Amino acid sequence: MKTTIRLIAATALVVSSFGAYAQKGETVKIAWIDPLSGLMAPVGSNQLKSFQFFAEKFSKTNPAGVKFEVIGIDNKLSPAESLNALKAAMDQGVRYITQGNGSSVAGALIEAVNRHNERNPGKEIIFLNHSAVDPDFTNSKCSYWHFRFDADTSMKMEAMTTFMKDQKDIKNVYLLNQNYSHGHQVVRYAKENFARKMPDVKIVGEDLHPLAQVRDFAPYIAKIKASGADTVITGNWGSDLALLIKAANEGGYNGKFYTYYTGVTGTPTALGQGGAGRVFQISYNHYNMGGDMGKWMAEFKQKFNDDFYTGSVISIYSALGEAMAKAKSTDPVKVAAALSGLTFKSYHGEVQMRKTDHQLQQPLWMTVWQKADKKFPYSPENTGMTLAPVKDFPSFVSSTPTSCQMKRPG
Structure with a gap:
């Protein structure tokens, strides 16, 4: 009887262990x-x-x-x-x-x-x-x-505009974004946040352009300069941001850029040594987190x-x-x-x-493009520059409400 009990207990233990580590x-x-x-x-x-x-x-x-x-x-x-x-x-x-x-x-x-x-x-x-x-x-x-x-876009814009409202030199803003759902949402949430936090700031122009098709952004930079914008907000990424920054440097636009994706492939090289102190990124991580x-x-x-x-x-x-x-x-x-x-x-x-x-x-960080130094040494694409953190936003600051009515199985 004792032997039988031991066997049953041992079997139960094996089955239990298998259940606990079935995926191992x-x-x-x-x-x-x-x-x-x-x-x-x-x-x-x-x-x-x-x-x-x-x-x-x-x-x-x-x-x-x-x-x-x-x-x-x-x-x-x-x-x-x-x-x-x-x-x-x-x-x-x-x-x-x-x-x-x-x-x-x-x-x-x-x-x-x-x-x-x-x-x-x-x-x-x-x-x-x-x-x-x-x-x-x-x-x-x-x-x-x-x-x-x-x-998401609303979370990043919540943190971005929380930072921007304390920058007294922002008076005229231009919205330049890709013509698909993300770009549309950047425009929507920028306008909502400005109306709520910075009603005196003017949106002096906006453009939507085809996703991953524009090779020359010089005409857009000309429109931005003509509008008198001191700041551009863009959700552009990849080649659409790299080529935009390149056109801004070549076209002599000296305003600020508030971005989502400056750290993404190609954009650091397009910025090069230019844009120091003028290009900002809001993101859930940065190059100098240690x-x-x-x-x-x-x-x-x-x-x-x-x-x-x-x-x-x-x-x-x-x-x-x-x-x-x-x-x-x-x-x-x-x-x-x-x-x-x-x-x-x-x-x-x-x-x-x-x-x-x-x-x-999750937390978010606002960073700014500047020369790499001992405190912030990481240099993307070997530019000698970096994105240095200037403000961190705990999860509760950037969190935005949801209207989700989720259908769950069963």
Whole structure:
């Protein structure tokens, strides 16, 4: 009898242990769907390397004991191509996807994932959004299967204008943005925040231009100069920001730029030694954070001769590891439930994936372009310059409300 009891107890312990670590040693495939061709290819290439670099890092350290594998698929910055990429990923058994360059693409993927998961129970997919910042994705278009690890446009504009309202030299502002959902939202939230915080500041002009198609921004700079604007707000990224800055330098525009993406591939080189003290960026990380981030950035640069700047990659792996350990599974249904509302530690402290809308709540930093020095030594693209922090915003400052009415499984 005693022997039987011992055998039952031992069996129960083995079953319990297996349940607790059922995911240990599993390979979790993540399909990366973003541009590797066209004008935005340099940004996509950098971010694919970032995901692969940290897949190797977190495969060794995550609490779930899983291994991460990244499959890169070129979507040519096209929603249609992205849907083809999603199908190709699903055909390979991928249950996790990530994307971030272009909110028009993200919107198409969210709808496709929702349809797939509704029609194919047991084969659900999770969308890990690393950079697509349209606020609608965590408001009117929120989805249980979508998790955003960047700060959305409204959050960044909330922090940006909180900083700007104390800058007494800002009187006339020009809004120049890309003509798609993200650019439209930058304009909308800029106007709302100015009306609320800086009613005396005038918006003296605004333009929307095609995404990733303009090669010469000189005509736009001429309009900005003619308007008398002392400040430009732009959500432009990639070649659209790099070429805009290049045109401003060549055209002799000496006003300030308040941006979302100065640190992204190509823009530091376009700025060069110019723009010191005049170009600002609001973001959830910066080049001079030190600690683990500083070590990882140095290693990334040594390995790829490139700069790491997409900090959301780290948050994605940190959250996945924690959620899979909590769920004791890699099943997207169980992992999504664990991710929803999860509080975890990332490179910038304790952050939370807000349960209401699946928008990560995290601190933001305002930085300014200046010469690199002993205090802020990191020099992107070997320019001798850097983005130095001038103001930090705790999570509660930049957090914005949500109207999300999320439909949850079951």
